[in-house]
Amino acid sequence: MAHPEVENAIKGFLLDQEKMAEVVDRMTKEMKMGLAKDTHPRAVIKCFVSYVQDLPTGKERGKCLALDLGGSNFRVLLVTLNGDGSADIQSKSYVFPSTLMTGTSDELFDFIAASLGNFCIENGLENEALPLGFTFSFPCQQKGINKGTLVAWTKGFNVPGVVGKNVVELLQQAIERRGEVRISIVAILNDTVGTLMSCAFHNRNCRIGLIVGTGTNACYVEKTVNAECFEHYQTSPKQSMIINCEWGAFGDNGVLDFVRTSYDRIVDKVTPNPGRQTFEKCISGMYMGEIVRLIVIEMMAKGVMFHGETSQQIQNRWSFQTAYLSDVESDPIGEYRHTNKVIREMGFLGNNEADKINLRRICEAVSSRSAKLCACGLVTLINKMNINEVVVGIDGSVYRYHPKYHDLLTMYMKQLLKPGVKFELTVSEDGSGKGAALVAATAAQSK
Numbered sequence: 001m002a003h004p005e006v007e008n009a010i011k012g013f014l015l016d017q018e019k020m021a022e023v024v025d026r027m028t029k030e031m032k033m034g035l036a037k038d039t040h041p042r043a044v045i046k047c048f049v050s051y052v053q054d055l056p057t058g059k060e061r062g063k064c065l066a067l068d069l070g071g072s073n074f075r076v077l078l079v080t081l082n083g084d085g086s087a088d089i090q091s092k093s094y095v096f097p098s099t100l101m102t103g104t105s106d107e108l109f110d111f112i113a114a115s116l117g118n119f120c121i122e123n124g125l126e127n128e129a130l131p132l133g134f135t136f137s138f139p140c141q142q143k144g145i146n147k148g149t150l151v152a153w154t155k156g157f158n159v160p161g162v163v164g165k166n167v168v169e170l171l172q173q174a175i176e177r178r179g180e181v182r183i184s185i186v187a188i189l190n191d192t193v194g195t196l197m198s199c200a201f202h203n204r205n206c207r208i209g210l211i212v213g214t215g216t217n218a219c220y221v222e223k224t225v226n227a228e229c230f231e232h233y234q235t236s237p238k239q240s241m242i243i244n245c246e247w248g249a250f251g252d253n254g255v256l257d258f259v260r261t262s263y264d265r266i267v268d269k270v271t272p273n274p275g276r277q278t279f280e281k282c283i284s285g286m287y288m289g290e291i292v293r294l295i296v297i298e299m300m301a302k303g304v305m306f307h308g309e310t311s312q313q314i315q316n317r318w319s320f321q322t323a324y325l326s327d328v329e330s331d332p333i334g335e336y337r338h339t340n341k342v343i344r345e346m347g348f349l350g351n352n353e354a355d356k357i358n359l360r361r362i363c364e365a366v367s368s369r370s371a372k373l374c375a376c377g378l379v380t381l382i383n384k385m386n387i388n389e390v391v392v393g394i395d396g397s398v399y400r401y402h403p404k405y406h407d408l409l410t411m412y413m414k415q416l417l418k419p420g421v422k423f424e425l426t427v428s429e430d431g432s433g434k435g436a437a438l439v440a441a442t443a444a445q446s447k
């Protein structure tokens with residue numbers, strides 16, 4: 001049993017069924033506001049039109065480049081779609097200097113263009129006029145498949161002078177300034193869209209793309225007639241439109257305050273975007289470790305945990321990695337191999353079992369709330385589509401590596417879904433490569 005003070009600290013994270021159902025209700029209303037033309041401007045869940053209307057058939061063919069900028073990693077990829085449902089991918093990850101997250105716009109786009117140039121030269125592609133799909137995982141208002149205006153930076157990025165600009169244009173200009181390659185950006189897409197497309201390439205029932213990584217977001221397949229912000233929503237010959245929900249902003253108008261805790265409010269205040277991305281800050285990898293750290297230091301101040309110890313490390317903001325939650329929760333009950341490693345890395349020397357039990361309880365409370373809220377989001381989308389069978393393609397390190405995330409998500413979704421609705425949650429590989437290429441190939445053809 002965890003200490004009563006620990007139980008008291010985490011009780012705000014233990015959402016019951018009633019609260020979860022309330023989250024679904026509120027989210028459903030916010031989604032409708034995002035989709036409808038008259039309420040879209042003031043909606044917090046924007047439900048952006050992605051301009052991707054065709055799900056893959058598996059027969060796509062062609063060679064495309066892809067770029068992936070979204071959080072902690074930056075990659076350039078060369079994707080060959082073989083026409084038989086398979087794809088070959090070559091990729092290179094570039095170290096993304098964290099100074100670029102808050103540097104100038106020119107520095108950011110020059111870095112991307114230089115990496116692209118380097119990749120093309122290394123692979124002998126400098127003279128090929130290849131189409132490029134740009135996976136850019138920040139909220140963008142699209143006006144077409146290759147026009148995306150940045151609405152706000154998230155996930156710790158804050159580069160002045162980009163919000164309100166078409167990022168495709170900024171990147172294309174940077175590519176041309178360097179003059180190394182003949183690449184044209186034919187599509188910009190959110191990573192959720194790439195994830196959905198890549199999953200749908202193999203699994204025709206895929207209708208949702210979900211990310212639980214540095215941030216969280218989802219997209220789903222809506223009927224075109226409901227995508228009112230699409231100019232041709234009433235006349236388009238295509239029945240479907242992928243909607244990029246940008247659900248991370250859910251709650252920015254206060255409707256999630258009933259599930260937030262004092263710790264969430266502290267985390268929010270120390271981010272570069274206070275008051276924004278409320279739902280994301282309760283769910284995703286960038287924030288979970290920090291929430292745990294705040295509870296631990298409060299318990300230390302109360303003399304409940306790590307009594308008599310001092311650790312500079314635990315006092316440092318963002319020092320408790322979200323990967324530590326996975327470590328701690330991967331130990332079988334009563335065993336502490338990974339927990340011991342985490343405790344040592346956090347600068348503690350003692351070996352008190354009660355501390356380990358308390359730490360585990362805190363980690364479990366934070367990760368299970370994340371999974372509960374994510375389940376609420378997925379159930380909202382499934383109810384909205386009103387379908388009885390669906391596959392969800394998922395990417396992001398939290399989903400991939402947390403030892404219980406998949407099972408928790410499955411359990412909470414079952415609790416919330418109408419009886420008889422079947423779903424499958426599956427890791428979607430290479431969304432920003434294969435997924436981006438699938439979008440780019442279609443966009444290049446229609447060009």
Ligand SMILES: Nc1ncnc2c1ncn2[C@@H]1O[C@H](COP(=O)(O)OP(=O)(O)OP(=O)(O)O)[C@@H](O)[C@H]1O
Nearest residue numbers: 070071072213214215285286322323326396397401
């Ligand atoms: N083993 C792990 N368990 C849980 N979370 C982890 C683990 N390893 C890394 N993370 C968290 O996952 C996040 C990185 O996610 P990911 O690798 O999906 O990259 P990303 O592309 O930056 O994310 P996004 O797609 O949201 O932009 C980090 O915030 C990190 O804390």
